[in-house]
Amino acid sequence: MAEGLRIEGLTAGYAGIAAVRDVSLTVAPGEVVALLGPNGAGKSTTLLSAIGALAPMGGRVLFDGQDITGRTPDAVSRLGLALVPDSRGIFFDLTVRDHFRLAAPKGDKAAVEAMLDRFGALRGLMDRRAGLLSGGEQQMLALAKAFVTKPSVLMVDEMSLGLAPLIVQSLMPIMRRAAEEEGMGILLVEQHIEMALKVADRGIVLNRGAVRFEGPARELLTNRADVEASYMARA
Ligand SMILES: Nc1ncnc2c1ncn2[C@@H]1O[C@H](COP(=O)(O)OP(=O)(O)O)[C@@H](O)[C@H]1O
Ligand SMILES: [Mg+2]
Known part of the structure; x- marks a missing residue:
């Protein structure tokens, strides 16, 4: 059953030292969740644990009701849970088309077409080297490469890293549309608090390895003082 992600x-x-402790969160199908918090809060650690790149020291990761704790990233992505890491996972010498061939080796043309509908700017760049x-x-x-695998839940780690705010602003609605039109669940790790909350349904603030604040995105937007206070929270 499609229940999405439950941590x-x-x-x-x-190395045996906890960076996140007792963190629980969910991402339902069709829902955009913003995962916020200062540098070093444990956001990437949470994502890497969910995808199976990091073995949890405690707790469980459930996907569509199934316990996937400790499975390999390959196995997890085959189930439909995908991660776009902050390093983006792009090969500079390969063309845009090559990336899609690697991501969808069975040549899912419909998926590539659907993705090009979303990321129209890539249509004219198919034969350009990523570098x-x-x-x-x-x-x-990086986002499109994840989209062609048709994940049911997509986690995106700091997509705005190194990008001008205007560009980030143009990528945000694509996330919203995927949630609304394809029922994709999206977990968006963001430094741009306001931009993320504007497209999200819910927001979660992580700090020092624990959830410090969470609620409907609209409430977090109107309650910036509490959001900012949770960024300062001490362990
Ligand atoms: N590969 C690593 N080895 C050791 N410590 C790490 C590693 N990656 C992250 N950490 C530590 O874990 C904590 C959480 O980091 P991280 O999850 O990357 O935070 P965020 O993504 O919120 O910035 C930080 O204290 C960070 O220094
Ligand atoms: Mg990080």
Whole structure:
């Protein structure tokens, strides 16, 4: 059954030292959730644990009701949970078309067409090497590459990293549309609090490895003082 992503009481970290403790969150189909918080809060650690790149020290990861804790990233992505990492995972020497061939090796033409509908700017760039794309185009490629695998839940880690706010602003509605039209669940890790909350249904603030504040995006937008206070929270 399509229930989306459910993280329950996740504790995870590096070399036996916890970077997140007892973190719980959900992303339902069709829902955009903004995961906010300062640098080092544990946002990427949470995403890497969900995708299976990092073995949790405690807690569970459920996907569509199935316990996927400890599965490999390959197995997890086959189930329909995808991550666009902050490093973007792009090969500079490969063309845009090559990236789609790698992402959807069975040549799902319909999926590529649907994706090009979303990321129209890539249509004219199919034979260009990724290294020659602008920063915004590279981020678009990173997102599009995930879209062609048709995930039911997509996690995007800091897509705005190194991009001009105007470009970020143009990418946000694409996330919203995917949620509304395809029922994709989206977990958006963002530094641009306001831009993220404007397209999100809910917001969660992580700080020092724990959830410090959460609620409907609209409430968080009108309650910026509490959001900002949760950025300062001490352990
Ligand atoms: N590979 C790593 N090895 C050791 N510590 C790490 C590693 N990656 C992140 N950390 C630490 O874990 C904590 C959480 O980091 P991270 O999840 O990357 O935060 P965020 O994504 O919110 O900026 C930080 O204290 C960070 O220094
Ligand atoms: Mg991070």
